[in-house]
Amino acid sequence: MVAPTVSTPDAVVIGMGPAGEEVAGRLADAGWDVVGIDERLVGGECPYWGCIPSKIMVRAGNLVTDAHRVPGSAGISRVQSDWRPVVRHVRAATDDWDDKVAVDRFTTRGGRFLRGTARLTGPNEVCVSGPDDGGTETLLRPRRALVLAVGARPSVPPVPGLAGTPYWTNHDLVEAAELPESLLVLGGGAIALELGQAVQRFGCQVTVLEAQSRLLPQEEPEAADLLMRVLTTEGIEIHTGIEAVSVSRQGGRFTVVCRRGERLSAERLLVATGRRVDLERLGASALGVPADARGLPVDERLRVLGAPGVWAVGDVTGKGAFTHMAMYQADVAVRGILGQGGRPAEYHAVPRVTFTDPEIGAVGLTEAQARTRGLAVRTAVADLAASGRGLVHGAGNDGFIKLVAADRVLVGATAAGPTGGEILGLLTLAVQAKVPLAELRATNWAYPTFHRVVGDALNAL
Known part of the structure; x- marks a missing residue:
């Protein structure tokens, strides 16, 4: 085992999604020695699997539907949908899931980037394991600030049989070169409905299963009623108040068995049942935070409670898993770290x-x-x-x-x-x-x- 390299930069930022990249870049601009860490792609979920590629898919589906609306309103149209241009546009927008441009964007500002898995080994100590199997480790002891911006991961429900199947998350669907002929979607929230409607409009038969009594359960019931009416009119099959009790795959098809006895089948299964923060993997217990907490407790300046010199921004704070929230919090945190003051974070108008x-x-x-x-x-x-x-x-x-x-x-x-x-x-x-x-x-x-x-x-x- 090679002895770990020890470094004492001014600041360490764990997670280089939108919030982490913003914090790390602005601290580097201020002349700080900053190390940014991520095991995945710099830029995070939004530019590679979330906001940007999914909206390309949504916009393409809207164009198909708008073309279908021409007859009877504006003339004659013939529509033949084709998923291949969508694939090309997604791959171009994500640089084919390559983050070299994003890494260079950060390092040219004076920051240092480490690719690897970061874990807290003390209140102000981070151990970074390299992405290979060489056992290389780096110990970072930031002198002025530690910023936690680790984001969230898809939350997979503990349905018997599900873990042993090749189910999809939004990553797999966004990266799909071809669409399946049919798709079961577990979940009736934003990701499920956006992606489900988009691929339905390209000829994939979509069935949505939501355990709660309505779609978008966190929003107004009028919104759920509207989407139920529109989506079913478009041909999406929607089941609400339905509980999956088992998942299996045989002969190239998934089957979901529900508590009331329903058996639903499709070529592919998309799990879109929310996202969660993995505090245990981060080692949050080093800060006195229970591993099963929903997020890191922060004050109005994004300082982690009970952990001097530690800030948290983005999904890990539990204030809303939105890119705009992450960027908003990043600005508050940077101003606090640099002693610039300004307005604290407010959450009454998210x-x-x-x-x-x-x-x-x-x-x-x-x-x-x-x-x-x-x-x-x-x-x-x-x-x-x-x-x-x-x-x-x-x-x-x-x-x-x-x-x-x-x-x-x-x-x-x-x-x-x-x-x-x-x-x-x-x-x-x-x-x-x-x-x-x-x-x-x-x-x-x-x-x-x-x-x-x-x-x-x-x-x-």
Whole structure:
């Protein structure tokens, strides 16, 4: 066994996803000696398997559906979907899952990069094992800051038989050169529905199984009802309130047996039942954090509680597994590490978008969450079709605006529709800045835009 190399840089950043790369790069820009560590690709989930490639797939599926909408509305069209251009675009956007550009981007700023598995061996000590089998190890003892940005991994449910099968996660589907003829999807959240709808539009027969009573269980029930209607109309088979009790694979097909006796079969099985942070693998017990904790406890400056000199950003904090959240927290942490001050982190107006068609954009509290907090809640829902925009047969204008108000301000909102994520911008600002409802009602909303429906909902409050 080779004795480990010992190094004492100014800062160590474990995990070089969007948040980690941002923190490490900005500390390097400030003249610090920074070591960034990742066992996978620099840039993390978002550019290689998440946000970017999945939206290429979603946009391609939307184009196919838009072309089908031409007859009866704008003329004649003939549509023959082809997955091969999508594969080419995904591979181009991900550099064929090569992170050389990202690594160079960091090192040219003065940082040092180590490829390997990092584990905490003390409150301010990190052991990095190399990616090969040579037994090489590096001990890092940062002098000024340790930043934990390890992200999350797909959470696989303990269904008997599942672990022994070649099931897919979103990584496998995004990297697929060809689509299967049929796909079972475990999970009814954002990843499941985005990818499921996209591949259904390219001829793959999709069946969704969600254990809870509705799709998108963390969002408003109106959003679940809308997607249930749209997705089933498109041919996706959806089962909610269904529990898988066994998984098997035989003859090139997966079979899922459910508690009520249903037997569902398909060529491939996609597991999209959420993500989890593996604190045990990180060695978080060195910080006094239980291995089974949902995330690292942090204060408003992203400092890990009870661990001086240690910060955490991104998924590992348990504040929301979103790239924009990771980048937001990275900025707060960098300012804190460099002693620059500024506003601490706030979480009352966290935006989130499910990029289905229609999109489901939401910010802040749902009605149920607001009532659980004991707020004096008022709500209103307005139909998007009332905007008058593009009202032609089959134009895909399904959607609504739902507002959740308390104490004369918005505490939450949902914008569901063709541009739900874009409408969400103004609603996020309203929730973040706690703009009085009277001011929002006095706003002159342009007609005919979908934004005008926000005014209709405000008037209905």
